Amino acid sequence: VLNPFPDLLALGFVAPTLLRLAVAVVLFYLAYQQYARRKEIAALRPSIGASFTLAAIVFNTLVGLTLVFGYYTQIGALLALLGQAYGLWANKRYPSVVILPNSTVILLIVMALSLLLSGAGAFAQDLPL
Numbered sequence: 001v002l003n004p005f006p007d008l009l010a011l012g013f014v015a016p017t018l019l020r021l022a023v024a025v026v027l028f029y030l031a032y033q034q035y036a037r038r039k040e041i042a043a044l045r046p047s048i049g050a051s052f053t054l055a056a057i058v059f060n061t062l063v064g065l066t067l068v069f070g071y072y073t074q075i076g077a078l079l080a081l082l083g084q085a086y087g088l089w090a091n092k093r094y095p096s097v098v099i100l101p102n103s104t105v106i107l108l109i110v111m112a113l114s115l116l117l118s119g120a121g122a123f124a125q126d127l128p129l
Contacts, residue, residue: 016121019111020067023080026100026108027064031057033099041097059083067115070124077115084108 003009034041034057041056042049063083066076087105091098100108120126 013122016115016118017070017123018121019115019118020070020073020121020124023077023108023111023115024064024067026104027060027067027080027083030099031060031064034060037097037099044094044097070120070126073120073124073126074116077112081109081112081116084112 034053038050038053038057041053045052059079060083063076063079066072067080084105087100088102088109091100091102091105
């Protein structure tokens with residue numbers, strides 16, 4: 001069967017870029033929501049709550065920035081994957097502060113895994129070896 005849009009295949013290098021930007025936007029959204037709910041999140045574990053919340057905000061922001069600029073994309077994708085795996089556990093453990101539903105977190109894990117395997121795509125600072 002012939003491909004109905006063969007000219008679009010020439011733009012295949014843009015697909016990882018779109019994934020990169022989508023994951024980064026969601027990570028920025030997570031950081032914003034964690035900042036907005038920082039007192040509620042910190043109250044869950046008073047001993048480490050405030051410092052953990054700040055660390056999570058910084059983590060999501062830095063990983064999002066690496067993905068936006070395509071700088072160490074595979075490392076950023078791996079960190080995003082690990083962070084979202086932790087998010088699945090946190091959603092189950094602390095359902096009162098769920099920011100993203102599990103279905104969205106699983107989708108982000110798949111997108112991060114795709115970036116880990118495919119690389120940065122177009123308009124990135126990473127250079128393929």
